[in-house]
Amino acid sequence: MPITSARLLQQFTDYLKFQKRYSQHTILSYETDLQAFFDFIELQFGNTELQDIKPAFIRTWLANLKEKGMEAKTINRKISTLKSFFKYQLRQEAITVSPMATIVSPKVNKRLPQFVEKADINTLFSYVEFPDDWQGSTERLILQLLYNTGIRRAELISLKESQVDHYKSSIKVLGKGNKERIIPVNDDLLKAIKAYAAAKRKELEHFNEEVLLVNEKGKKLDPRYVYASVKKYLSQITTISKKSPHVLRHSFATHLMNNGADLNAVKELLGHSSLAATQIYTHNSIEKLKDIHKKAHPKA
Template sequence: MPITNPKALQQFIDYLKFQKRYSQHTIISYQTDLVAFFDFTELTFGSISLAEIKPAFVRTWLASLKEQGMEAKTINRKISSLKSFFKYQLKEELVQESPMSTIISPKTKKRLPQFVEKADINTLFSYVEFPDDWQGKTDRILLQLFYNTGIRQAELVSLKESQVDLFKSSIKVLGKGNKERIIPVSAELLGLLKNYMLEKRQVFEHYDAEILLINEKGNKLYPKYVYNSVKKYLSMITTISKKSPHVLRHTFATHLMNNGADLNAVKELLGHSSLAATQIYTHNSIEKLKDIHKKAHPKA
């Protein structure tokens, strides 16, 4: 089977979509990585079958990526895409062995996630003035949702009114892999959500009734709008370099950990599949403890 034949790739993409139930964003990432690899092998080694792909071919591709200045984190993602693809081919018995079995991922620098300080968050919600129009109300509540629940941008944009439980003070979030999780919300945020939903019915004659947050035209928010709103308001209260919705997710988790929250509980709230992804927040907690120790201990 020529590698240029899209059949093997399409079967794998269908597997990710219908069996693994990955998000469209994740599927596109896999597809992009695999197409780039197959294009490289055909250009470099000619038309070859899946079974003819050797570890040396993969290493040659990875070396070319490194020469282009690609970061280790990005290269690791591409390695992961290839490993998943060939694991599936083994399962389907289309290859006898995976060329990825001897491929070692490059080490990456561990970066502590940036977060907004508590005092700055207090400034945002207590002193920053939001316009008294629909956009201002929407901006304020989307910022509250990010900080109070730690949800991802894609989860917030797709959040439906039906996912808000006013009686149980919680929201049901549909996360990666269509996994559901329940996140408790404060009485303050619950009140804001209730008023927002009631006011929506008074302000708009025609609007997307299913979606929780809508713009001034009554339509579902688009990701760029959400990103720009977060960046705009975080720029007013913090000097950290990154000012994105994901920073507010990091802030949610870091503030929980710094206040003694259980790591497993934070994992569940964030919707992480394993503790490994959540453990990075313990580093921020340790840094906080070091700072307290240095300031408070006589011999520090």
């Protein structure tokens, strides 16, 4: 990557980090996309100044990605990265026109989010046996929190005891962009959290006091451990292809919608920035109604 491009990229990632306050994971994603783009531009068109990058250059890069078999959803993410980057350069007056103005994103076939049926969730918490040790207690609480609150894996791992309000029966979650949201929780989950926190002080000699959930060594949970734990238990109760922490988030939202929850309320609970991201769950609700109609109506 040319020195000029490297400097522009560093300025942009600093902006994402200190002004937009994006997570390190998101910043790394932006950085990876932009590095790949600039490397391609240099390889195909030589050392090109920012203001000399044409829409045709970008289309060539996108066509190259498509030829390599990249999915439309991934290509759209890269387009979004470039749009953000060049929009920032416009504000900095480094360019006068964005080359992204005429770039059209490819259409993506919408997939309905997979979710665990309520009966299977009941089986998970009522009949599945968890080991009678620290790992078993932690894994059960992981599943309880993910399903009962719909929080993301990263939010779960970073959840502090101080964010749990036993008096108001709620938890305060710090989501994407450091946006806070309040999620109500039931008495059973509050009791489980309280018992876990008490056991932590009794059973573990040393532990990370910054977070609620810790492993048997008292350390903050690893994202891969959370994923593996969820997959292990969901494999016992459901045959859906995806068995990840995010599936429990989908289940939380879908079950709320199927029981008549307001779309705006679900949006706030999930921490979505716009309704567009939440509306996908209305499709699951419609499919559920279609299924009920097909089974119950004589003329269906």
